[in-house]
Amino acid sequence: GSLVVNYPFDDDEQGVAIYSKSPDDAVFQQLALSYSKENTKMYQGSPCKDMYPNEYFPHGITNGAQWYNVPGGMQDWNYLNTNCFEVTIELGCVKYPKAEELPKYWEQNRRSLLQFMKQV
Secondary structure, X not given: OEEEEEEOOOOOOOOOOOOOOOOOHHHHHHHHHHHHOOOHHHHHOOOOOOOOOOOOOHHHEXXXXXXXXXXXXXXXXXXXXXXXOOOEEEEEOOOOOOXXXXXXXXXXXXXXXXXXXXXO
């Protein structure tokens, strides 16, 4: 897990971790920022220092392929084949948080979700 909003493309032609710009890159960045700006820890860009000390996401967002290459991912497929704009929102450094921690996740992301919905 991590704490970041990842946007297309997740894959690039060479299959390496490099920025892979979609035709709607500016829109995807706007959508991603609308979410991350409302989550203070995410927006700071280094949310998982203990687990991933070298990981840094400026303003809490990243182009998927620049982070790591994912050939055939759903957000790219949906974008290319259905014109559906998807982002992947990683909500925390731990992939499977304990049930008692879920209210904290809700509080950290409630305002982000509302701001994200306003982008429609």
